[in-house]
Amino acid sequence: MFFEHEKSLGYRKAVRNECVRAKGSRASFQLATSVDLNRTFWNLLSKTWNQGMTMINENALSAFLCLARTGSFKEAAREIGVSNASLSRYIAQAEDEVGFTLFNRMRNNSTLTREGQEFLPLAQSLRSDLESYTRQVADMRNAGRGVLRIGCGPLTSRTLIMPALQQVRKQLPDLRFEVLVSAYRRPLDLLQSGQFDIFVGDLTYTPAAENIEIVVMDKQPVVFLAHASHEIHTKGPQSLADLFEYPFASPHLHKHWKATLIKALGGDQHAAEKVKKLPQIECDDYSFLTGLLAGPEFIVGGMRETFAEVLATKTVQEIAVSPSIQWNICASRKVQGNSRALKLFWSSLVRMNSANE
Numbered sequence: 001m002f003f004e005h006e007k008s009l010g011y012r013k014a015v016r017n018e019c020v021r022a023k024g025s026r027a028s029f030q031l032a033t034s035v036d037l038n039r040t041f042w043n044l045l046s047k048t049w050n051q052g053m054t055m056i057n058e059n060a061l062s063a064f065l066c067l068a069r070t071g072s073f074k075e076a077a078r079e080i081g082v083s084n085a086s087l088s089r090y091i092a093q094a095e096d097e098v099g100f101t102l103f104n105r106m107r108n109n110s111t112l113t114r115e116g117q118e119f120l121p122l123a124q125s126l127r128s129d130l131e132s133y134t135r136q137v138a139d140m141r142n143a144g145r146g147v148l149r150i151g152c153g154p155l156t157s158r159t160l161i162m163p164a165l166q167q168v169r170k171q172l173p174d175l176r177f178e179v180l181v182s183a184y185r186r187p188l189d190l191l192q193s194g195q196f197d198i199f200v201g202d203l204t205y206t207p208a209a210e211n212i213e214i215v216v217m218d219k220q221p222v223v224f225l226a227h228a229s230h231e232i233h234t235k236g237p238q239s240l241a242d243l244f245e246y247p248f249a250s251p252h253l254h255k256h257w258k259a260t261l262i263k264a265l266g267g268d269q270h271a272a273e274k275v276k277k278l279p280q281i282e283c284d285d286y287s288f289l290t291g292l293l294a295g296p297e298f299i300v301g302g303m304r305e306t307f308a309e310v311l312a313t314k315t316v317q318e319i320a321v322s323p324s325i326q327w328n329i330c331a332s333r334k335v336q337g338n339s340r341a342l343k344l345f346w347s348s349l350v351r352m353n354s355a356n357e
Contacts, residue, residue, distance in 0.1 A: 056097045058130070061123060063090035064102060068120055071109045131193045147176045148341045151190060153201025154251050154284040156329060157181050159305050160200055160217060164348040168341060175341050183252035183284045188212055191332060197342050200349070203330035211335045217353050218329040223304045224319045225311070230296040237320040240264045243299060244274060249281035249292050250301040260325060303327075 056064070066076040067087070077087040095102050102116035112120060148168070152161050157179065165177055184190060187199045191212065203214060224243055226232055232246065240261065253261070258275050265271035281298070283289055286306050292298040293307075293316045300307075310316045331349045333342060 056094055056123070056126070060090045060094035060097065061126060063087050064094045064119075064123055065127060067091060067103065067110060068112055068116070068123075071111060073110060128193060131195065146172070146174070146339070146341055147178060148339070148345060149178045149180065149195065149197045150345070151180045151182075151184060151187055151196035151199040151201070153183055153187075153329075154181055154286055154306075156200045160329070160331075160349065160352065163352065164345055167348040168344045171344060172341055181284065185252075188332060191334065197339070198331065198333045198345060200331045201329065202327045203332065212332055213335050214330050214332045215350065215353060216328050216330050217349065219326055220303050220305070220329065221324050221326045222301055223307070224299055224301050224321055225293060225307055225316050226299045226319060227293055227296040228315055228317050230299070230317075232299065232319055233317055237322055239322060241266075241274075243319065243321060244278060247281075247298050248279045248301065249283065249289055249298045250279045251284045251286075251289070252282055253278060264323060264325065 062080055063076065063082075066080050067073065070076045070079065073084055073087055077084045080087070082090075091103065098115075098119060100115045100119075101113050102119060103110045104113055150161060150165075161179060165179075168175065180196070184199075184201065187196070187201060187203070190196050191199045200217070226246075230246075232238060232243075235242075244265075253275075258278075261275045261278070262271045265274060279301075281292065286302065289300050289302065290307065290310050293300055293310060299319065304311075304318070307316065311318065331346070331353075333346055338346070
């Protein structure tokens with residue numbers, strides 16, 4: 001959505017028309033652009049328009065930020081879902097558009113130049129402003145209806161999100177909900193940028209974040225299960241090393257969980273190589289993971305409550321594992337700017353938490 005100069009007139013017209021449709025008048029557009037939408041974005045827009053500058057396009061911006069964070073062309077390309085050649089082209093576009101070299105390119109990694117380091121906070125600000133703009137225009141479009149955006153990990157959609165959602169609907173029956181389920185790698189970044197109103201999920205290894213309120217909802221052990229006929233059930237308590245000799249399936253294992261597993265497996269290079277290959281099947285859909293337990297091939301890891309129904313059938317059994325590992329299921333929201341819907345949803349989660357203590 002960041003644009004070339006020659007396209008900016010049409011873009012501004014489109015933005016104006018979008019705001020007019022949402023608010024109903026050109027006067028409302030003036031109010032929206034001066035009050036509702038992020039001022040920094042509009043100041044940058046005006047500066048670009050008045051000076052005839054070229055703004056960095058969105059693909060180039062995303063490529064720059066991702067490479068600056070990872071330091072690896074290969075990892076950055078994989079993360080944003082493009083080829084290495086496409087990533088190189090986007091970085092070249094970014095450097096052409098800003099007029100200076102952004103990265104020192106080396107064989108095994110890439111580091112920011114001095115100019116790149118100075119440009120980084122501006123690029124981060126541009127990204128934040130764009131996301132804020134997109135979110136607020138969407139809010140304007142949905143004015144009168146209301147939307148609560150809930151980000152959550154795959155472990156919480158039924159056990160926490162569903163009962164809280166049902167409570168909120170009793171008081172706000174016309175409210176729309178967007179429930180976005182995934183094993184998010186950086187959920188608090190998405191929360192701070194406004195892509196979520198609230199996040200509920202695994203924050204076991206999350207550092208303190210500014211202007212974010214976090215409540216630990218539950219601490220639960222990671223459980224490992226297999227079909228009742230699996231041979232591992234005949235071998236008594238197992239170590240994690242024993243467990244991972246069999247095909248293993250689980251939700252996404254982010255780097256902190258992989259570090260935990262490496263440590264549990266001995267912390268050496270052999271352990272790191274072992275964990276690097278895990279899981280053999282990665283899926284955030286627990287219905288799919290449960291389906292893998294229909295036969296004796298796979299061991300599946302997750303949270304006990306999620307597998308309660310299949311455990312009740314006795315066709316699947318939990319594996320005794322030592323040492324045990326656990327995760328923290330947390331709810332998080334911004335400290336300021338909470339809507340009535342978010343306050344109701346948060347209060348419902350807090351009440352559930354208090355009832356379980």
